[in-house]
Amino acid sequence: MTASDEAVSVRLGPVDQIPVGEGRAFLVGDEPVAVFRPRSGGLHALRAICPHRGGPLADGLLDGEVVMCPLHNHRFELASGACVSGGDVDDVAAYSADDDDGELVVSLVAP
Amino acid sequence: MTATLGTEQEAGTPEPDRAKLVVVGNGMSGARALEEILTRGGADRFDITVFGDEPYGNYNRILLSEVLANAAGAAVDNEDADGWDPDELFLNPTDWYAENGITLHAGVRIVRIDRHAKVVMGDDGSVTPYDTLVLATGSRSFFPPMDGMWASKTDLTPGVFGFRSLDDANAMLDHVAGARTAVVIGGGLLGLEAAAGLQAHGLAVHVVHPTEVLMNQQLEAGASKVLRSKLEDMGMHMHLGVKTSEILVTDGAVSGVRFTDGSDLDCDMVVVTAGIRPNIGLAMVSGLETQRAIVVDDRMRSVDDDDIFVVGECAQHRGEVYGVVGPLWEQAAVLADVITGADPDAAYHGSRLTTKLKVAGVDVAQMGVKTPERESDEFVQFSETGRGVYQTVIIRDGTLIGATLVGDVSKVAALTQAFDSRSALPEERVKLLFDLGSADDSASAADLPDDTQICNCNGVSKGDLVGCVHDGAETVSACMDATRAGKGCGSCKGLVREVVEAALGGAGAEDPAESYYVPGIPLDKPALMQEIRSQELKSVSAVFAALAPEGRDDVASKMGLTALLRMMWPEDYVDERDGRFINDRVHANIQRDGTFSVVPRMSGGVTSPDQLRRIADVADKHEIPMVKLTGGQRIDLLGVPKEKLQEVWADLEMPSGWAYGKSFRTVKTCVGTDFCRFGLGDSTRLGIDIEERFKGIEGPAKMKLAVSGCPRNCAESMVKDVGIVAVEGGRWQIYVGGAAGATIRKGDILATVDSHDEAVLITGRFLQYYREHANWLERTYDFVPRMGLDYLIGVIVDDVEGIAAELDERMQEAVDAYVDPWAADQQEATPGQFHDALPLIPLPQVPVRASEGAPA
């Protein structure tokens, strides 16, 4: 992802397709994106592939702050993608996700 | 096989100012040396080429015994898939070389060094020039000469194994399934580890050792005796002071061994761990000075050639050859300092050896001398054979010069420090081993110098851990997570705990969070259950709202709470799918590539032609990449993408086997009275009835059971959470708290009962008590010793607390509330429940394996 001025922004259908407290994966342009809907409110988008060993982040458990990869339990901040679980794991890209009147809109720019 | 990885951009246009560094050997020492060189900016100074004759990236040899011990659990039996991760074995995957601009010739053996032309020659005909050469050729198993050992000049007789490389471990794994009895020749550290690993696979294991002292490299006679009796308690057979004269071969494969006294022992597998020999052939033919190993000076250079450095098990420094990691780490650092010029005067002065390890589950620590050497040496000895504890310290002129600890190594931090720093010792020597009421335990860890390496697998120092605490980490596990300390072989966990607790502030180090049932709610299990009951909290979010600080939800607490609530409110628990781990959301076990494994229930391991045909049809129709028998006697369909799960279940028309949950898993059975000529009880019937009754019951951790029809114990009942054995007179013995995974523990006898029905009843009552009282993720092998066997017998068998009827009733409720999740979730429970979570990745990603077991 380079050119931020022509960032891909996609309308992905109703927000309700993501159950509250879970995440689901979508394709935004060529980018696999996991969108999370914590119980505490808001929407967050991260690249869907865990930087550790490729785990599916959309399948992870989450709380208001972080998502936990189901493969080896590394944790990433929903807001920034920062890895907060130690070891030498890279951060994951964070994107912007919005609820536009019940519709999910994701753009490949930093939130 | 030869694989060339990395960049070869130098081929056409060599840059004149970059020197050529060649490393021969990519095992632990070669890799460590490389890493040290890279951290000192070596990549900018050198073009680096590495030769390794094992066709893998280098791997962590410390973990080899875990491969063997745990493959019974993790690698082979997917039902045990927590714990060991095969990827962790590889220190550096082959990509790592490429990423660092290193050219790796895996699978090429260097056969000669031409020191005048400064080139190395490979067995593939290649000639590679060097300016600086590092030899890290390591060592290999020594095979004592005896008849029957070799099938040809290069191949061992089928059934004979060394235990040094990943190939060795894998070959053994391939062989254990069909084997019953193994003989391990050589009772040193590696031998005992191999023995324990094989025992975990259910083999009868005999250890043959030429002296009376097991692990005589590290231990003196007293310590060894204690270790020996512990191992014998675990069922290992010891043949000490005996030599093997011949390996007996029938039809081209091992059939037994013969001892020098002429007696024979039948076996179908022999593992040779009779010591190691440094690989010095290359150095010898190339004219370098070798004695037991390649002789080096204090800069780690060959004494004959300033451009050739040597590191690890093939180096002999001041007469010593080291075979453990600690010294190797120190040598690699010195070598890198000198080679890169970071510190041209760096010097290695030899290592004082401190060994800490777990031998077949028994803690052992040893440092310095084993026994007093002079009249004037003080010798303090403590032995409590009943508990399997043995400790000695040896003091010369007021300084600690040696210590041995077996069974209880709680004092190792204080002793290591006294040993390393040669510091003053207490007047009363016995204080070295006992606190004698002074309660000053954490002082010792606090006094360790900051650069003391605590975790040898991941190279974490005391300073790193203390830094973590200063950065705000408040718990031992937080520090372990942040530094990865304790995440290799795990033997340093006790020491990590001491260091962190000391850093957290002496007496204040008591970590209240340790008693919490889940990290996000500051209550232990009884208090938490009390609150849940009195406030009638029936969903995970309700628990967080009512009991968590500021009502905050916590990702690490959700699974534990979900399990607890389902246990407490079997009927009216409010199901919130986001409180479940992915496995429990889709009722299948997630694999490394994001696909899932599907294991249908096959109670007691009994199936039918019709079921097998259906499974085969499903496997064909859905192109299942691997079909595998599990250790729990059922069939695992691996590599199913999430969106196909419902279809696969529907086509199978079989119920879920719950191979994914913290729940009742399987009952392994033997044939029992139906067919077996030794059977004393109908073990198959009992196993099926127990499985049908308790199927899918959730708990704090998984529960694996077994029923054996006679004391030959073919279903391995003694190493199960609940294991039942038929004994003469129509009675059943019930064992609890056994394990044979990452931990090995023989179960304790809870009760001997007179009937099938009673066996079912007591099993259920024990499981219910465990569900209600065990901590989250606490397996029965920890739970049973924590509660105490006598106490459990009192509560569960003798009903001294008068709660037996309630326990039975609550278990009955759980049984009544059972629904097969595969049938229930044929309708999606939440939107997108079975949608793929990685839309771009073609699945499955794990290579398909041919049924012969040959890697694809």
Ligand code: FES
């Ligand atoms: S792949 Fe995500 S934690 Fe390992």
